[in-house]
Amino acid sequence: MPLPIEFFARDVVEVAPELLNKVLTRNGVSGRIVEVEAYDGPADPASHAYRSQTARNGTMFGPPGRLYVYLSYGMHFCCNVVCREEGRAAGVLIRALQPLDGVPEMRRRRIKAGSDDRQLTSGPGKLCQALGITLADDGADIISGDRGITLVDDDVAYPARVAVGTRVGITAGQDHPWRFWVEGNRHISRGHARPT
DNA sequence: TGCGAGATTACG
DNA sequence: GTAATCTCGCAA
Numbered sequence: 758m759p760l761p762i763e764f765f766a767r768d769v770v771e772v773a774p775e776l777l778n779k780v781l782t783r784n785g786v787s788g789r790i791v792e793v794e795a796y797d798g799p800a801d802p803a804s805h806a807y808r809s810q811t812a813r814n815g816t817m818f819g820p821p822g823r824l825y826v827y828l829s830y831g832m833h834f835c836c837n838v839v840c841r842e843e844g845r846a847a848g849v850l851i852r853a854l855q856p857l858d859g860v861p862e863m864r865r866r867r868i869k870a871g872s873d874d875r876q877l878t879s880g881p882g883k884l885c886q887a888l889g890i891t892l893a894d895d896g897a898d899i900i901s902g903d904r905g906i907t908l909v910d911d912d913v914a915y916p917a918r919v920a921v922g923t924r925v926g927i928t929a930g931q932d933h934p935w936r937f938w939v940e941g942n943r944h945i946s947r948g949h950a951r952p953t
Numbered sequence: 954t955g956c957g958a959g960a961t962t963a964c965g
Numbered sequence: 966g967t968a969a970t971c972t973c974g975c976a977a
Binding site: 956958961965 | 969
């Protein structure tokens, strides 16, 4: 069943780990969320919404329960779930999924993955490609599924072991342990090598 | 008006 | 290790 808007209209750091094991679906292609990161808008130097509203980050300033999609490094799409109350821009970056339905279609979209299922959705850019999520999906309502994208709870239990750590690929705000993943899952993103 | 860095991925 | 290549903040 869909998650109620109240689920998203809370502190983003509380929402983030609770998204683990929820299911993200786009037009029948779906995956279970196994890795996320929280970004807390104006209180978080690493957030796209840290400074001000722009054409790119506008969706995060809107109501919770929407999808914020942006173009990363000029070539990959990444998607976030908008949280907190409207106007208080915050979001949870979906970093990795465990493929569920529509694996053949994922393979067609991700030729680079070859025969390795772990290369299908083990990264924020990869999973958007596998599900066919693009800028056209920015602002989609994932509660009502108005554009074919839904985030649902299928009653699979909260992971027995959730790991917590610092976020990937950022320099500002490294002090916050706002990355959460399902301990031991095979589909976690590789992450970036950090400078020593 | 230009430059550098960035919530990345893939290939050498 | 590094290329590919869009967005945005900040310096000039």
